[in-house]
Amino acid sequence: xSIRFLIASAMSCFWASSFATAAVTARIETYATIPGxxxxxxxxxxxxxxxxxxxxxxxxxxxxxxxxRNVSTYLNLADSTQYPQIGLTSSGERGFQSFAFxxxxxxxxxxxxxxxYTIHSSTNTSVTPDFDxxxxxxxHTVLLEWNTSNPTAATFQPASVGTPFRExxxxxxxxxxxxxxxxxxxxxxxxxxxxxxxxxxxMGDGGSGNDPQDNGQNPGNPYGAVLRIDPLGxxxxxxxxxxxxxxxxxxxxxxxxxxxxxxxxxxxxxxFGWDDLAGDMYIADIGQNSFEEINVGxxxxxxxxxxxxxxxxxxxxxxxxxxxxxxxxxxxxNPITGSxxxxxxxxxxxxxxxxxxxKLLLGDFPNxxxxxxxxxxxxxxxxxxxxxxxxxVDENGQTVRLxxxxxxxxxxxxxxxxxxxxxxxxxxxxxxxNKRDNVIRRLAVAVPExxxxxxxxxxxxxxxLRRRRR
Numbered sequence: 001x002s003i004r005f006l007i008a009s010a011m012s013c014f015w016a017s018s019f020a021t022a023a024v025t026a027r028i029e030t031y032a033t034i035p036g037x038x039x040x041x042x043x044x045x046x047x048x049x050x051x052x053x054x055x056x057x058x059x060x061x062x063x064x065x066x067x068x069r070n071v072s073t074y075l076n077l078a079d080s081t082q083y084p085q086i087g088l089t090s091s092g093e094r095g096f097q098s099f100a101f102x103x104x105x106x107x108x109x110x111x112x113x114x115x116x117y118t119i120h121s122s123t124n125t126s127v128t129p130d131f132d133x134x135x136x137x138x139x140h141t142v143l144l145e146w147n148t149s150n151p152t153a154a155t156f157q158p159a160s161v162g163t164p165f166r167e168x169x170x171x172x173x174x175x176x177x178x179x180x181x182x183x184x185x186x187x188x189x190x191x192x193x194x195x196x197x198x199x200x201x202x203m204g205d206g207g208s209g210n211d212p213q214d215n216g217q218n219p220g221n222p223y224g225a226v227l228r229i230d231p232l233g234x235x236x237x238x239x240x241x242x243x244x245x246x247x248x249x250x251x252x253x254x255x256x257x258x259x260x261x262x263x264x265x266x267x268x269x270x271x272f273g274w275d276d277l278a279g280d281m282y283i284a285d286i287g288q289n290s291f292e293e294i295n296v297g298x299x300x301x302x303x304x305x306x307x308x309x310x311x312x313x314x315x316x317x318x319x320x321x322x323x324x325x326x327x328x329x330x331x332x333x334n335p336i337t338g339s340x341x342x343x344x345x346x347x348x349x350x351x352x353x354x355x356x357x358x359k360l361l362l363g364d365f366p367n368x369x370x371x372x373x374x375x376x377x378x379x380x381x382x383x384x385x386x387x388x389x390x391x392x393v394d395e396n397g398q399t400v401r402l403x404x405x406x407x408x409x410x411x412x413x414x415x416x417x418x419x420x421x422x423x424x425x426x427x428x429x430x431x432x433x434n435k436r437d438n439v440i441r442r443l444a445v446a447v448p449e450x451x452x453x454x455x456x457x458x459x460x461x462x463x464x465l466r467r468r469r470r
Contacts (some may be wrong), residue, residue, distance in 0.1 A: 003307060003433070012387065020136075021394075022355070022388075023389060023390070023391050024353070024355045024359065024390055025355075025390075025392075025446045026356065026392060026393070026430075026439050026443040026444065026445070026446055027392075027393050027397075027444040027445065027446040028392045028393070028394070028400065028402070028405070028442070028443060028444075029395070029396065029441060029442055029443075029444055030192035030440075030441055030442075031064075031069060031441055031442040032064050032069040032070075032440045033071065033439050033440070034054070034056065034060075034440070035071060035438075036438070037058075038436075038438070039058070039060070039332060039435075039438045040057040040058060040090070040419070040435040041054055041055070041421060041433040041434065041435060041440070042055055042056060042057055042095075042097060042098060042421065042435075043097075043098045043099060043423065044064075044091050044182075044421070044423030044431055044433055044440065045099075045100070045101075045420070046425055046426055047105055047151070048101060048103055048106055049105075049152075050066075050426045051063060052064040052065075052066060052113055053074065053099070053101075054328050054423070054433070054440065055096055055098070055099050055118075056096065057090045057094075057095030057097070057110075058078060058090045058096070059076050059078025059090065059095070059120075060073055060075075060077075060096075060154075061073070061075040061076070061077070061096075061118075062074055064440065066231040072154060072155075073155070074154070074156055075146070075154055075155070077096050077118065078090075078096075078210040083165075085124060086120065086122060086124070086142075086144075087122040087123040088120055089121050089122065089123045089139055090121070091176075092177065094121035094139060094176065095177070096118065096119075096120045097119045097121070097141075097179075097180045097181060097182070098118070098182045098183040098184075099116065099118045099119075099183060100116075100117045100184050101115075101116055101185075102115035102116070102197070102231070102232075103185055103196055103197060106151050106152075106234050107298055111232050112197060112232060113151070114147050114148040114150075114151055114411050115145055115146070115147060115231070115232075116145070116148065117143065117144065117145055117146070117168070117183055117231060117409055118143075118146065118183070119141060119142070119143050119144070119180045119183050119201065120142055120144070121139050121140070121142075121173075121179060121180075122140045122141070123139055124140065124142075125139065125172075127140070127167075127170060128170075129170045129171055130171065130237065130238050131169070131170070131172065131221060131222050131223075132172045133172065133206050133213050133215060133221055133223055134174070134213065135213065136174060136175040136266060137172055137174070138173050138174060138176050138207075139179075140171065140172055140173065140174070141170070141171040141173055141180040141203075142169075142170050142171075143167070143168040143170070143201070144165060144166070144167060144168060145165060145166050145168050146158070146164060147160070147165070147166075148166070159372075165224065166239050166240070166332060167233055167240065167243060168240050168467050169236075171203070171222065171223075171239065173206065173207065173251060174207065174208075174213065175207025175208045175443060176207060177207040177208070177268075178204030178206060178207040178267065179204050179206075179207065180204070181201075181202030181203070181204065181270035181271060182200075182201075182202045182270060182271050183198075183199070183200070183268060184270060184272070185198065185199060185200070186198065186200065186274060186280045186281075187274050187277075188275060188276045188277075189279070197230060197231075197232065198228050198230055198244050199228070199229050199230070199269045200226060200227065200228050200262065200272065201226065201227040201228075202222055202269040202270055202271065202272060202283075203222050203225055203226070204223065204224065204227055204266075204267065204268040204269070204270070205223050205224035205266070205267050205268065205306070206223045206224070207306065210306060211267070211306035211390075216264065216265055216267060216306045217302070217305075217306065218264075219257045219258065219261045219264045219302075220249070220256045220257050220258055222258065222260055222261065222278075224264060224265065224266050224267065224305060224306075225227050225261045225262070225263060225264040225265075225269075226262045226263045226264075226269055226272065226297065227260035227261060227262060228244050228247055228260070229241045229242065229243065229260055229371040230243070230244055239465040243260065243296075244262075247259050247260070247261065247262055247299065247300075248299050248300030249300065249394045261296070262300075263283070263295075263297055263298060263299070263300065263301040263302075264298060264301075264302055264303070264385070265302040265303040265304045265307075265319065265320075266283065266285045266295075266303050267285055267287065267288060267306070267309075268285065269285050269286075270284065270286060270343065271284045271343050271344050271345070271348075271421075271422075272284065272297065272344065273341075273345045273346035273349035273360070273361075274346055274347070275346070275349070275360070275375060276346070276347070276349050277334075277347070278347075278375070280296055280297070280347075281297030282294055282296060282297065282323070282346075282347070282360055282375075283296075283297050283344070284342045284343055284344035284362060285303060285322075285342070286341045286342055286365075287309050287310060287328070287340070287341075287342070288309055289309065289328065289462075290308070290309050290312060290327060290328055290391055291309050291310030291311070291312060291325045291327055291328065292311045292325060292326050292328070292341065292342035292364070293309075293311075293322035293324070293325040293342065294322055294323050294324045294325065294344060294373065295320065295322050295323060296320075296323045296380065298320060301320045302318055302319050302320060303319065303320050304316055310322055310325040311325060311382050321382050323373075323380035323382065324362075324373055324378075324382060324383065324386055324387060325341075325382060325383065325384060326384040327384070328340045332364055332367055332369060333369070334455040335367045336367055336368070336403050336417065336418075337367060337371075337417045339367075339417065340364060340366070340367070341364065341366055341468045342363070342364060342365065343362065343364075343420055343421060344361070344362040344363075344422070345360070345361040345424065345430075346360075346361070346422075346424055347359065347375055348360075348361060348430060349359075350427060350428035351428035351429075352428065353430075353442070353444070353445055353446075355445060356372070356430070356443070357428075358374060358375060358376035358377075359373065360375050361390070361430065363420050363422070365418075365419060365420050365421075366416070366417040366418065366419060366420075367403070367417070367418060367420075368401065368403050368406075368418025368434065369389065369401075369420075370389070370390040370392070370432075371387045371388060371389055371390060372387070372388050372390055373386050373388075374386065374388075393446050397446065397447065402418050402432065402434065402441075403415065403418050405436045405439075406418060406436045406439075409437040409438075411437075412437050414439075417436075418434050418435075418436065420432070420433070420434055421433035421434070429442060430443040
């Protein structure tokens with residue numbers, strides 16, 4: 001555990017009672033810029049050694065050098081010469097959606113050594129999919145495992161030049177929206193925990209509107225769900241991954257359900273995150289007409305779609321209410337677009353922005369408005385009362401909006417949406433991405449934090465402890 005985390009946690013606990021409902025202010029600063037054309041950034045994360053990576057929907061996966069802030073191409077899924085079978089398509093919600101490094105990426109003695117996972121949209125529909133919900137074929141979603149011989153290399157170095165990747169799973173998509181979202185391993189657990197090596201996958205309900213295939217309420221297929229698999233196992237129907245025995249539907253003895261499903265009843269769970277301290281998982285589910293919701297992830301949980309949207313709708317026995325939700329009408333302050341869609345990150349821990357610690361970051365994806373939810377103090381009983389807008393300021397302390405920063409970049413003066421994403425680095429860093437201006441931004445301390453004898457005493461005590469341990 002880092003000294004920064006100890007200090008931040010101590011400060012956060014000390015000030016929680018005074019600032020539990022107060023809006024948090026953070027400075028937003030430019031961190032790095034992806035070169036080239038419109039980089040529709042989707043995911044930014046660190047590999048197990050702390051190297052920063054970011055991908056964009058058009059196919060690029062980049063490294064971001066922490067010292068120089070230079071951005072370099074690591075892998076390009078759109079390189080049809082090198083990877084002709086991938087067939088990447090990128091438009092609307094389709095494209096290179098997400099990536100995740102196996103926790104044992106740097107451990108040469110482990111089966112996960114050198115393993116990187118990507119999920120993308122493919123026009124190569126001649127391959128028989130592992131999952132087919134029926135109706136026509138719009139495209140396929142494909143989960144790949146890439147294997148590098150040198151995890152520390154600046155660019156992807158395949159362990160086998162002839163077979164740089166293997167196909168883990170393929171999903172037929174009947175419509176062009178509500179397809180795959182995030183890939184991630186559980187960051188809240190460490191070595192030895194049985195969930196450490198399991199891969200989580202957000203999968204939309206198959207698209208169109210009103211869930212015409214009724215996938216959301218069907219744990220017998222992978223759509224409208226968060227999936228959890230063992231990518232290194234082999235007891236799946238296609239033999240390319242393992243079913244997690246702890247998944248409720250993997251051990252229910254019901255032939256009408258599938259073991260890949262971790263939670264269901266979701267419309268479009270593009271993003272989810274964890275609280276590394278408490279271990280809780282938070283799932284953002286994009287609503288259709290009325291509500292955007294945040295759910296606490298529960299193994300086997302049913303979150304109600306398409307019988308319910310948020311906490312509203314028909315009666316459904318056993319459905320889990322959202323931890324928080326907001327209505328499409330009247331909640332957002334000064335929206336820039338009529339579109340409404342929720343996104344979420346992790347719970348912030350160990351940040352230098354002390355008042356941000358213990359807060360779940362969420363926001364409205366198209367409008368770029370960021371909110372916090374105090375998971376340490378809020379009862380998580382639903383509604384929007386616990387949501388507080390994060391106030392962004394520039395280097396001069398002036399209040400700014402993400403959309404205004406985007407509009408201040410070349411070619412984006414008339415941008416009408418932000419397409420917000422959150423990402424996290426080491427030591428509590430919080431990054432803000434968007435799909436408009438190629439700029440990666442970072443949150444920083446806005447003003448000197450409050451000082452008091454009590455706070456100084458906490459800091460002094462922690463540093464004294466550190467010296468004694470040397």
